[in-house]
Amino acid sequence: MAMLIRFLLFAAIAWYGYRLVRKLLDKQASLPPTSPTTEKSPEAMLACAYCQVHIPVGESTQSRGKVFCCEAHRDSYFRENPPQD
Ligand SMILES: [Zn+2]
Numbered sequence: 001m002a003m004l005i006r007f008l009l010f011a012a013i014a015w016y017g018y019r020l021v022r023k024l025l026d027k028q029a030s031l032p033p034t035s036p037t038t039e040k041s042p043e044a045m046l047a048c049a050y051c052q053v054h055i056p057v058g059e060s061t062q063s064r065g066k067v068f069c070c071e072a073h074r075d076s077y078f079r080e081n082p083p084q085d
Pocket of ligand 1 (some may be wrong): 051068
């Protein structure tokens, strides 16, 4: 009898493991083909007019048609390249 219980227990664990693996594989297969490491949707990248570092549009500072990575670079840029108007 003990053998039967042990066998059933093993079968249950094996079944559970099989279900878990299937679930993980299904989850992986249902993901879009694009890289699963990126959580956010891809955003356009723009180069800072001052240091040329590429930054996402959402994190950029824009002024007078120029794009900057931070306000310090915006200020530095316009100090070195004063607007003509
Ligand atoms: Zn910059």
